[in-house]
Amino acid sequence: xxxxxxxxSRITRVPAPEGIGPAPHYSHVVWGTGRFVAVSGQCxxxxxxxxxxxxxxxxxxxxxxxxxxxxxxxxxxTFDDVVKLTYFVTDIAHLPAVREAREAVIxxxxxxxxxxxxxxxxxxxxxxxxxxxxxxxxxxxx
Numbered sequence: 216x217x218x219x220x221x222x223x224s225r226i227t228r229v230p231a232p233e234g235i236g237p238a239p240h241y242s243h244v245v246w247g248t249g250r251f252v253a254v255s256g257q258c259x260x261x262x263x264x265x266x267x268x269x270x271x272x273x274x275x276x277x278x279x280x281x282x283x284x285x286x287x288x289x290x291x292x293t294f295d296d297v298v299k300l301t302y303f304v305t306d307i308a309h310l311p312a313v314r315e316a317r318e319a320v321i322x323x324x325x326x327x328x329x330x331x332x333x334x335x336x337x338x339x340x341x342x343x344x345x346x347x348x349x350x351x352x353x354x355x356x357x
Contacts, residue, residue, distance in 0.1 A: 226298060226351060228326065240314055241329040245298040247351030252290040256303065256347040257282040258337060266341045272309035275344045276316035283348050284320065294320045296350040302331040303345040313344055 229244040231237045259267040259275035260282070268274025287293060302313055310331055321327070327348075337345050 226296065226325075230326070240326070241300075242326045243328065245328045247296070247298055249351045249353045252287070252292050252296070252350040252352055254283060254286045254290075254348040254350070256301075256345040257286065258339075258342045258345045266339065269341045270343075272304075272306075272343045273312040273315065275342070276309070276313045276346075277319075279313075279344050279346050280316045280320050283346060287348065287350060290350070290352065292350040292352045295325060296352050297321065297327045297348050298351055299349040300327050300329040301347045302329065303334050303337065303347075304331065305334060305336060305343050307331070307333045309343055313346070 226245060226247040228242040230242050232243055235243055257279050259278035261267050261278070267278040284294065287296065300317070302310065304310060304313065
């Protein structure tokens with residue numbers, strides 16, 4: 216169990232509780248103190264609504280995490296404050312690209328809880344990846 220202060224709250228991460236196998240890409244349990252922030256699933260869309268990286272899961276994943284960064288910032292949060300990520304991919308083979316994009320913004324010692332779900336399609340056929348985030352920030356942050 217590790218407790219790390221984010222820029223605005225205390226977040227505790229338990230990579231593997233007793234009796235649970237290790238998880239190399241996420242923490243099994245995460246909790247924090249402060250204000251809860253929910254970020255709707257973000258896709259690889261630019262500011263005009265155009266698809267970024269059509270057919271390229273790595274490019275889409277990078278755009279998704281950039282969109283998440285912007286949404287978190289609107290709530291006074293950063294990736295350090297994220298306690299849960301949910302990945303939706305149209306092919307489970309896209310997960311390595313999603314993990315690589317996540318690793319570029321979230322260090323290994325601050326991994327949130329996460330779930331990955333393969334779906335038959337997202338809301339536009341060109342989209343391959345969607346990620347939603349939940350964060351905890353200090354009450355006075357905004």
